[in-house]
Amino acid sequence: MSPIRSATAALTSAVLATTLTACQFGAEEQDTSPIIVAADLELSGAGAPVGETYQRALELKAQQLNSSGALNGRRIELRVRDNRSDASESLRNVNDFGADAQVSAIIMGGCNECAVGAVGTIDDQRVPMVALAPADAIASPAMERRYVFKLAPNAPDSAEALAIELRRNQIREVGVLRSEDDFGLEGLTALQAALEKADIEVLSVGTVRATDTDVSNQVTSLIKDKPDALVLWTRAEQAGLAALAARKADFDGSLYFDASAAGNLFLGTTAQASENATLVFTQTMVIDDVIATTPAKAARRQWFQDYTARFGGYHGSSSFAADALQLIADAVLRSEGEPGKPNREGIRNVLETSQLDGLSGPIRLTPDNHSGLMPQALTTLVARNGRWRLAG
Incomplete structure (x- = not known):
């Protein structure tokens, strides 16, 4: 064999060996499969107003993430x-979503009964879930709800x-209108404890169902005792009716x-009744x-502007849905799974230690606390001239 032919053969062998080595031991092929996130929302029935808000927010946030380049060549697909x-x-x-091996995680809307009722199924199927409903029983105790997380006040x-x-405004006696469900009862318990420490008396309590379109009887009963203030622990629709x-x-x-x-x-039709609320x-x-x-405040302002530009107004709860999708996307990218088959256990593990200065405010999840919104996220707003404004 001539020297030139010998050298060529040696070079070819070396290149082939290098190629094989890279295939066997080099970087894995990039996963470009879609990140499939399922959403169980109230798009009809009593919860439709907030359910539609969550759907809009999820679609907008998915579009933003998909166009951002931050998903390493992947795209979010909502179901x-x-x-x-x-x-x-x-x-x-939830059963159908959990049985679909392509689904990375589930986002559930504002229905407390729905989220609480799905807890056992979620943990049995070992599919991560982030609920946007506020009831404490959804995510607590955390050790008994390993795959269940919550993102709401x-x-x-x-x-x-x-x-x-209330104490700052020298309110001494209140009437309370609460929703007729577990969250309303949970809220009343928390409120009574907080008011007792503040030396504020609850004179009377009324309840309202999510489907009620007339709450005048409950309100009339509450104001008979002449309280200094009414506390409305209900959905937005019933709170507006109560103000009227x-x-x-x-x-x-x-x-x-x-x-x-x-x-x-x-505030629309309830603006005058809600003035200074x-x-x-x-x-x-x-x-x-x-x-x-x-940067966090700038991101919140941009979200507010984007949502308003797209939908012609802003709904307060939209940021919770957007943050839930962000948490899941981050967890998927940080967990290792086969292309097209998400590593649900890995996603769960990442979610359980997630920290995010989110659109809603600071979010911290830990093994002992699966309800991530921090108390510092809450502030005081006041109704002025037909819209909510920052107090002070």
């Missing part, structure tokens, strides 16, 4: 189902913030809204009142 605000329908959806935090505002009923009945006391009563930025909620609701002095 959304309507649970009709019914826990049984929700459980069927917590009742004790909201109650404490309300108590501080209170003013129609010539109640001249103050109105205080729990975080669960947050809805649209602009107080709401405990996240700062993002009124981020246009805030100077963006940090």
Whole structure:
């Protein structure tokens, strides 16, 4: 064999050996499979107003993440189902999502009964879930809900913030209107404890169902005792109805809204009745009142502007859905799985130690605490001239 031919053969062998070695021992082929996130939302029935908000927020956030280049060549694909605000329908959806090996995680909407009812199935199927409903029983105790996480204001935090505002305004006696469900009862318990410490008396308590379109009887009963203020621990729709009923009945006391009563930025038909009402909620609701002095505040302002530009208004709860999708996307990218088959256990493990200065505020998840929104995320808002504004 000539020297030239010998050298060529040696070079070819070397290149082939290098290629084989790279295939066997080099970097793995990039995973470009879609990140499939399922969403069980209330798109019809009593919970539809907030369910539609979550769907809009998820679609907008998915579009932003997909165009950002931050997903390493992958894209988020949403699979959304309507649970009709019914826990049984929700459980069927969750069963189907969990059985689909392509689904990385599930986001559940604002239905407390739906999320609580799905806890056992979620853990049995070992599929990570982030709920946007506020009930404490969804994510606690954490050791018994390994795959279940929650991203919404917590009742004790909201109650404490309300108590501080009531005492600051020298309110001594209140009537409470709460939702007729487990979260309403949980809220009342937390509120009574916080008010007792603040030396504020609860004179009477009324309940309202999510489907109620007339709450005048409950409000009339509450104001008979002449409280200094009414605390409304209900959905936004019932809180607005209660404000209208209170003013129609010539109640001249103050109105205080729990975080669960947050809805649209602009108050619409309830604007006059809600004037000067107080709401405990996240700062993002009124981020246009805030100077963006940090990257996190700048991101919240951008989200507020993007959502408003897309949908013609802003709904306070939208940021929770966006943060849930961000947490899941981050967890998927940080966990190792086969292409097209997510590593659910790895995703769960990452979620359990996630920290995010999110659109809603600071979020911290730990093995002992699966409810991530920090108390510092809550602030005080006031209704002025038909919209919510930052207090002070």
